[in-house]
Amino acid sequence: MNKQRLFLFIPLIVFxxxxxxxxxxxxxxPNEMPSALLNKPVPAFELPVLPAPENxxxxxxxxxxxxxxxxxxxxxxxxxxxxxxxxxxxxxxxxAQGVLIYGINYxxxxxDAQRWLAELxxxxxxxxxxxxxxxxxxxxxxxxxxxxxxxxxGVIRYKHIGDVNxxxxxxxxxxxxxxxx
Amino acid sequence: xxxxxxxxxxxxxxxxxxxxxxxxxALFVLPLVGAHYGSNVLMQSARSLxxxxxxxVVFAFCCLVYSFLHDDFSVKYVASNxxxxxxxxxxxxxxxxxxxxxxxxxxxxxxxxxxAVAIFSRSLPLDMQARVLAIMGFVAVGFLSFILFTSNPxxxxxxxPPQDGSDLNPLLQDIGLIIHPPVLYMGYVGFSVVFxxxxxxxxxxxxxxxxxxxxxxxxxxxxxxxxxxIALGSWWAYYELGWGGWWFWDPVxxxxxxxxxxxxxxxxxxxxxxxxxLFKSWTLLLAIFTxxxxxxxxxxxxxxxxxxxxxxxxxxxxxxFILGFFLVVVGGSLTLFALRAPVVRGxxxxxxxxxxxxxxxxxxxxxxxxIMVLIGTLxxxxxxxxxxxxxxxxxxxxxxFFLPLMGLLCLLMAxxxxxxxxxxxxxxxxxxxxxxWSISLAIALVFPLVYRDQYEILAALTVFIASxxxxxxxxxxxxxxxxxxxxxxxxxxxxxxxxxxxxxxxxIAVTTxxxxxxxxxxxxRDVRMExxxxxxxxxxxxxxxxxxxxDGPNYSAEEALITVMKDGKFLREMKPQKRRYTxxxxxxxxxxxxxxxxxxxxxxxxxxxxxxxxxxRVHLKxxxxxxxxxxxxxxxxxxxxxxDKRYRKPVKQELLAVTNPVGKLVNE
Numbered sequence: 001m002n003k004q005r006l007f008l009f010i011p012l013i014v015f016x017x018x019x020x021x022x023x024x025x026x027x028x029x030p031n032e033m034p035s036a037l038l039n040k041p042v043p044a045f046e047l048p049v050l051p052a053p054e055n056x057x058x059x060x061x062x063x064x065x066x067x068x069x070x071x072x073x074x075x076x077x078x079x080x081x082x083x084x085x086x087x088x089x090x091x092x093x094x095x096a097q098g099v100l101i102y103g104i105n106y107x108x109x110x111x112d113a114q115r116w117l118a119e120l121x122x123x124x125x126x127x128x129x130x131x132x133x134x135x136x137x138x139x140x141x142x143x144x145x146x147x148x149x150x151x152x153x154g155v156i157r158y159k160h161i162g163d164v165n166x167x168x169x170x171x172x173x174x175x176x177x178x179x180x181x
Numbered sequence: 182x183x184x185x186x187x188x189x190x191x192x193x194x195x196x197x198x199x200x201x202x203x204x205x206x207a208l209f210v211l212p213l214v215g216a217h218y219g220s221n222v223l224m225q226s227a228r229s230l231x232x233x234x235x236x237x238v239v240f241a242f243c244c245l246v247y248s249f250l251h252d253d254f255s256v257k258y259v260a261s262n263x264x265x266x267x268x269x270x271x272x273x274x275x276x277x278x279x280x281x282x283x284x285x286x287x288x289x290x291x292x293x294x295x296x297a298v299a300i301f302s303r304s305l306p307l308d309m310q311a312r313v314l315a316i317m318g319f320v321a322v323g324f325l326s327f328i329l330f331t332s333n334p335x336x337x338x339x340x341x342p343p344q345d346g347s348d349l350n351p352l353l354q355d356i357g358l359i360i361h362p363p364v365l366y367m368g369y370v371g372f373s374v375v376f377x378x379x380x381x382x383x384x385x386x387x388x389x390x391x392x393x394x395x396x397x398x399x400x401x402x403x404x405x406x407x408x409x410x411i412a413l414g415s416w417w418a419y420y421e422l423g424w425g426g427w428w429f430w431d432p433v434x435x436x437x438x439x440x441x442x443x444x445x446x447x448x449x450x451x452x453x454x455x456x457x458x459l460f461k462s463w464t465l466l467l468a469i470f471t472x473x474x475x476x477x478x479x480x481x482x483x484x485x486x487x488x489x490x491x492x493x494x495x496x497x498x499x500x501x502f503i504l505g506f507f508l509v510v511v512g513g514s515l516t517l518f519a520l521r522a523p524v525v526r527g528x529x530x531x532x533x534x535x536x537x538x539x540x541x542x543x544x545x546x547x548x549x550x551x552i553m554v555l556i557g558t559l560x561x562x563x564x565x566x567x568x569x570x571x572x573x574x575x576x577x578x579x580x581x582f583f584l585p586l587m588g589l590l591c592l593l594m595a596x597x598x599x600x601x602x603x604x605x606x607x608x609x610x611x612x613x614x615x616x617x618w619s620i621s622l623a624i625a626l627v628f629p630l631v632y633r634d635q636y637e638i639l640a641a642l643t644v645f646i647a648s649x650x651x652x653x654x655x656x657x658x659x660x661x662x663x664x665x666x667x668x669x670x671x672x673x674x675x676x677x678x679x680x681x682x683x684x685x686x687x688x689i690a691v692t693t694x695x696x697x698x699x700x701x702x703x704x705x706r707d708v709r710m711e712x713x714x715x716x717x718x719x720x721x722x723x724x725x726x727x728x729x730x731x732d733g734p735n736y737s738a739e740e741a742l743i744t745v746m747k748d749g750k751f752l753r754e755m756k757p758q759k760r761r762y763t764x765x766x767x768x769x770x771x772x773x774x775x776x777x778x779x780x781x782x783x784x785x786x787x788x789x790x791x792x793x794x795x796x797x798r799v800h801l802k803x804x805x806x807x808x809x810x811x812x813x814x815x816x817x818x819x820x821x822x823x824x825d826k827r828y829r830k831p832v833k834q835e836l837l838a839v840t841n842p843v844g845k846l847v848n849e
Contacts, residue, residue, distance in 0.1 A: 004524045011466060012515040019512070021563055022504055080766030082347050 103127030194244025208318030212311035357417030365410030371403025376472035405819025412812030436478030595653035617652035643697025685818025692811030
């Protein structure tokens with residue numbers, strides 16, 4: 001093979017290098033959150049509570065301190081989010097199993113949210129109203145639904161993007177909760 | 182029980198897709214075997230197989246359209262992309278509103294191009310025809326298996342289909358999105374033809390100028406579609422996204438721009454290969470690259486490797502499939518290239534001041550531009566893969582290198598058409614170009630003075646580059662007409678493809694004006710507007726008259742009524758909207774536009790501040806239409822070039838015609 005032909009292999013070699021990078025790129029999840037808040041306390045907030053008959057008596061507002069004490073889930077939801085609707089039923093199942101779920105009603109309309117809970121049942125201990133999305137911003141919410149596992153000290157231990165279903169629950173979230181209890 | 186056509190359509194579509202996969206597999210194998218063993222029957226089967234492949238894909242596509250029109254929400258893809266309230270034209274365009282359907286559209290285009298090759302390549306040697314169609318068949322096999330195995334648009338939701346669909350993304354409910362993807366895909370996929378020609382040439386080792394001549398019209402056509410397709414996308418982003426921008430250096434935009442840049446290099450390089458039998462390996466490489474970049478675009482967009490607003494299919498499994506296919510296609514063809522491409526000859530056979538040099542310069546600059554855009558697009562991915570953290574590359578990076586290099590390319594562009602093959606005397610350039618140079622300089626220096634109070638040096642530069650391109654084209658035209666008895670006679674002697682070149686090059690000038698002057702002179706006010714309040718932008722006054730609530734077919738909206746006055750006189754009313762789509766609950770900004778050749782008025786509603794006040798975005802965008810007008814001219818130029826009569830002649834006559842090549846200076 002003459003020398004000049006070797007130059008014709010350059011495109012192939014460059015491509016091979018690129019292909020390796022692509023291969024690595026594929027195995028990374030672009031949605032994986034920068035773990036900035038992992039193992040950090042829930043950002044401080046003081047927000048009104050969405051009025052619902054299931055709420056604890058007389059509760060009008062809630063803050064980050066109130067998440068402490070027991071291991072719980074913090075679920076970001078909204079009525080405009082179709083995936084939340086799919087997820088909702090499973091959250092009801094979890095509530096029936098005794099899992100504590102706090103809600104963040106994210107950038108939503110209060111009346112719509114009340115109607116939604118009345119129709120689909122309320123799986124939440126209570127939901128706070130994050131109308132302008134400030135808490136969502138501090139939490140680094142990509143979009144609803146998202147679910148955070150909070151430990152007894154009010155520290156974020158896990159974040160799940162997308163709906164929580166039976167598979168996600170069994171394979172990822174439940175093991176995290178079990179390890180904290 | 183009577184068979185219900187609505188219930189049956191998805192199954193028929195699915196079956197039809199499977200059949201077309203079988204046919205395309207046959208199209209890949211049989212003609213190649215035939216070409217290898219010299220069997221005419223097998224080689225001739227290529228044309229029939231290509232036709233069959235086309236018919237079944239069209240049928241499958243029609244089935245999907247039918248399911249959309251009849252709101253068959255038991256089909257998962259229909260349920261997640263349509264809604265019973267959607268008007269029928271959006272139901273049709275919703276067919277390519279998501280991943281599965283746009284892939285089917287891709288395949289539809291591919292089958293169309295394959296059929297076109299089968300029809301228009303009858304004058305080619307039989308084995309060449311067979312090989313080219315077989316390569317097209319191979320690409321089809323890849324995409325058909327991709328759609329059938331990972332992204333089937335006909336998948337059902339059974340036993341309980343949803344009552345109604347979750348609606349087409351409101352961003353996509355728009356005329357721009359009805360036509361943008363088909364045109365863009367025509368361009369993307371069109372380069373598969375050039376790719377097939379290049380591979381067929383490499384396989385046979387017959388790398389004479391004939392293959393360049395055969396590929397040229399296909400490359401030009403695909404390039405024209407791609408130009409218009411990109412422009413449509415930019416136009417859509419401009420009026421639909423509500424930010425007033427028309428290009429964002431978004432990964433998906435870049436994905437369509439990469440093949441355009443290298444495709445532009447390709448159509449110029451093909452000219453050199455056809456006329457002068459030079460740059461053969463280089464042209465082959467460009468042909469492979471152009472199609473590879475089209476595939477890369479598909480890969481980046483569809484796999485979710487890069488996150489962007491467009492990456493609606495975040496599915497690694499699909500990514501692995503496309504990557505595998507990409508590896509086979511690009512890796513395979515580059516290996517073939519390395520083994521079979523002709524080694525460069527020692528002597529170049531042209532001097533520094535020749536058309537070859539200018540076209541080489543064009544190729545080098547375009548390739549550098551492509552590489553820079555590619556780096557900017559892939560860098561976040563590379564950084565992530567090497568664990569350097571998540572990075573995004575923004576417009577400043579792209580503008581930093583893109584504008585100077587593109588400016589240089591445009592400056593040099595004026596020389597290309599004027600130069601001769603092999604050698605041009607420096608005196609000739611001086612003689613022909615001093616007038617265009619001085620005229621352009623004069624226009625450029627005066628324009629910013631007249632146009633606005635503040636003198637913008639960059640505006641002068643933009644105007645200079647654009648008028649330099651145009652005046653040099655005029656100088657060239659006049660030079661060619663200098664010996665003819667009358668203007669008309671001389672014009673008739675020039676070939677259609679020469680005018681095509683003029684129009685396309687002028688299109689670049691027009692787009693340059695649009696991009697440059699819009700960026701420099703856009704006036705924008707982001708303001709709080711109360712009912713009755715006035716906002717002034719240069720000579721225009723915008724008055725918010727009232728706010729009304731409106732109910733549309735599948736949305737409800739707030740509408741602002743704005744009166745526009747120019748220099749104190751009533752000009753028109755504008756009605757921007759903020760829509761909330763009932764099914765998805767998502768909100769959309771409907772921009773109000775007053776379109777003009779020299780300026781656009783642009784009003785968009787931001788957020789409501791209280792009952793009578795809104796945050797409003799009011800823009801005055803000079804020359805913004807020119808961006809897309811130029812692209813249309815490029816597309817028209819491409820159509821005209823392909824319509825040139827030399828492509829309609831049978832091969833034998835054409836071989837004679839080559840001795841007096843088109844594009845060479847007449848009477849030289």
